[in-house]
Amino acid sequence: MRNPAIVLNLKTYPEILGKRGWELAKRFAAVADDTGASIVLVPPTSDLAHIAKLVHLPVFSQHVDAVEPGPTTGWIPPEALLEAGAAGTLINHSERKVAWEEMAKSIPRCQKLGLEVIACADDLVEAETLAKLSPEYIAIEPPELIGGDVSVTTAKPEVITKAVDRIRAANPNVNVLCGAGVRARKDVAKALELGTVGVLLSSGVVRAKDPEKALRDLVKGLR
Numbered sequence: 268m269r270n271p272a273i274v275l276n277l278k279t280y281p282e283i284l285g286k287r288g289w290e291l292a293k294r295f296a297a298v299a300d301d302t303g304a305s306i307v308l309v310p311p312t313s314d315l316a317h318i319a320k321l322v323h324l325p326v327f328s329q330h331v332d333a334v335e336p337g338p339t340t341g342w343i344p345p346e347a348l349l350e351a352g353a354a355g356t357l358i359n360h361s362e363r364k365v366a367w368e369e370m371a372k373s374i375p376r377c378q379k380l381g382l383e384v385i386a387c388a389d390d391l392v393e394a395e396t397l398a399k400l401s402p403e404y405i406a407i408e409p410p411e412l413i414g415g416d417v418s419v420t421t422a423k424p425e426v427i428t429k430a431v432d433r434i435r436a437a438n439p440n441v442n443v444l445c446g447a448g449v450r451a452r453k454d455v456a457k458a459l460e461l462g463t464v465g466v467l468l469s470s471g472v473v474r475a476k477d478p479e480k481a482l483r484d485l486v487k488g489l490r
């Protein structure tokens with residue numbers, strides 16, 4: 268994943284399930300082609316393999332399990348993500364929390380396979396603890412701001428700067444992203460000003476009247 272970046276979590280919004288998501292993924296790839304911006308797509312697991320074949324952008328999973336491949340029903344081992352064409356995965360998103368012991372197993376397993384990990388943290392304490400597991404990225408996302416109209420860069424800039432400082436102090440190899448309520452180029456620019464290498468976002472693009480146009484505006488904040 269190239270920094271600075273916009274990581275677009277498609278979640279499981281109806282607007283992006285199946286064919287609708289495939290079409291949107293192609294339009295998002297055109298934005299990356301036209302602008303040179305680093306855009307990462309995070310589709311639902313059901314669409315990951317198809318989208319990974321459809322576009323040349325890095326595609327990340329929304330979740331990964333620490334199970335070994337084998338007699339495990341309904342789980343997602345890192346090996347399955349690699350075979351599906353994923354370049355990495357989120358883990359511990361506030362909407363899909365994972366026990367620390369699980370992450371201590373799954374993060375190194377992902378990295379051994381060459382999958383990059385974006386570990387999500389709700390707050391500063393969690394961010395600092397996660398830094399000890401050496402994911403490539405930690406995304407600080409106050410849950411109460413997710414899906415809202417106020418960007419975390421406006422509502423809680425101090426949380427972002429503190430997260431950057433504390434994560435860097437705990438593990439200088441970890442890159443920091445931020446997310447929640449990011450929906451305009453000024454939010455992206457501010458996130459970089461506050462010391463992150465990009466943003467993790469969803470509804471500002473997925474639920475926009477014109478998602479491609481919304482993304483084209485956001486990538487201008489990466490400059």
Ligand code: G3P
Pocket residue numbers: 276360408412413414415446447448449467468469470471
């Ligand atoms: O994973 C990013 C997501 O939780 C942020 O959501 O809708 O506030 O951009 P949103």
